[in-house]
Amino acid sequence: MAETILECKSLTISVGYKTIFRDLSFSFPETGMVLIQGENGAGKSTLLKEIYHRSSSHPAWVWPKGKKSLSYLGHDLGLYSSLTLTENLDYFLSLGKRTLPQDELDFWLSRFGLEKRRREPLHTFSRGMKQKAALIRSFLVSPNIVLLDEPYTGLDVASIRLLTDILNEEKSKRLIIIVLHEIPEKLEILSKIQLGKTIEYVS
Numbered sequence: 001m002a003e004t005i006l007e008c009k010s011l012t013i014s015v016g017y018k019t020i021f022r023d024l025s026f027s028f029p030e031t032g033m034v035l036i037q038g039e040n041g042a043g044k045s046t047l048l049k050e051i052y053h054r055s056s057s058h059p060a061w062v063w064p065k066g067k068k069s070l071s072y073l074g075h076d077l078g079l080y081s082s083l084t085l086t087e088n089l090d091y092f093l094s095l096g097k098r099t100l101p102q103d104e105l106d107f108w109l110s111r112f113g114l115e116k117r118r119r120e121p122l123h124t125f126s127r128g129m130k131q132k133a134a135l136i137r138s139f140l141v142s143p144n145i146v147l148l149d150e151p152y153t154g155l156d157v158a159s160i161r162l163l164t165d166i167l168n169e170e171k172s173k174r175l176i177i178i179v180l181h182e183i184p185e186k187l188e189i190l191s192k193i194q195l196g197k198t199i200e201y202v203s
Contacts, residue, residue, distance in 0.1 A: 002029035004064050005144065005175055006051075011060040013043070013050060020046050026193060028145075033171040033188060036179045038195030044179045045074065047195070048147045051177065068144035073151060077134040081123040085114060085133055088122060092137050100140065108136045111166065127154035135163065139170065146170070148178045160184055 004027045011024040020043040028034060036044050052072040055061040079088050086105075093100055109115040112132040122130060131154040138146055151167075152160055161184075167176060168188045183189065 002031050004028065005030040005068060006055060007062040007064065009060055009062060011050070011058075013046065015046075021195075028175055028177065029190065030144075031172060031175055032190035033167060033176045033178060035183070035189045035192045036177065036195065037181075037192060042195040044195060045149050047193075048072065048074065048149050048177065048179060051145075052147055069141070070145045070147060071138045071141055071143040072147040072149075073134055073138045074149045075153075077130055078137070079122050079130060079134055082121060084119050084121050085109075085125075086118045088133065089137060089140060093140065096141055098141060105140070108140055112136055112162070128156055128159055131155055132159065132163075135166075143174065145175045145177065148176065150179055150181070152180070152184060 007025075007027040009025050012022050013020045036047060038044050049072075050058075051061075052070055055063075055070075056067055078092075080091070083091065089105065106115065109118055112135065114129065114132060114136070117125070117129065122133065125133065131151070135151060138148070152163060155163060164184050164187050167178075168186070170176060171188065171190070
């Protein structure tokens with residue numbers, strides 16, 4: 001069984017007069033795919049943002065083996081439409097002061113079927129292509145934890161299968177925390193957090 005990479009102890013979050021979470025506690029493994037589910041307004045996206053923005057500083061979060069790297073993909077794809085795909089990826093790599101071997105970049109572009117569109121500006125991309133570009137951005141920095149909020153948005157049937165295969169492969173290398181309303185066929189979930197209820201673990 002994978003060791004714990006991140007723990008949450010008695011987390012409470014309030015927005016205005018509304019309490020989103022109260023005394024929420026759970027732990028995440030180093031690798032695998034953890035699904036976050038709940039009704040609309042249950043705080044699924046809020047929890048992902050909390051992990052990304054405050055897990056390194058808030059006392060409710062504990063990193064048993066030291067702080068690790070994270071990437072986050074929410075509803076805002078965080079891409080610049082006037083830049084080409086390669087320019088977008090180069091920019092986000094530069095924010096982390098990283099360079100990437102050309103063969104690794106080629107691998108990710110090919111994996112998502114965008115290698116022939118690398119020099120085209122993002123405003124010429126379809127919604128599904130932009131989604132795949134944003135997914136490449138999320139994995140390109142090789143984070144220990146990838147946070148994904150409805151990552152299948154805008155994808156066609158073939159792309160849904162492709163992303164499912166990629167997620168199933170990547171979960172053996174890192175932790176993927178994912179928010180989904182509907183679970184695609186063959187997606188391999190390690191455990192599930194049902195907000196508002198106790199944590200349910202599935203094999």
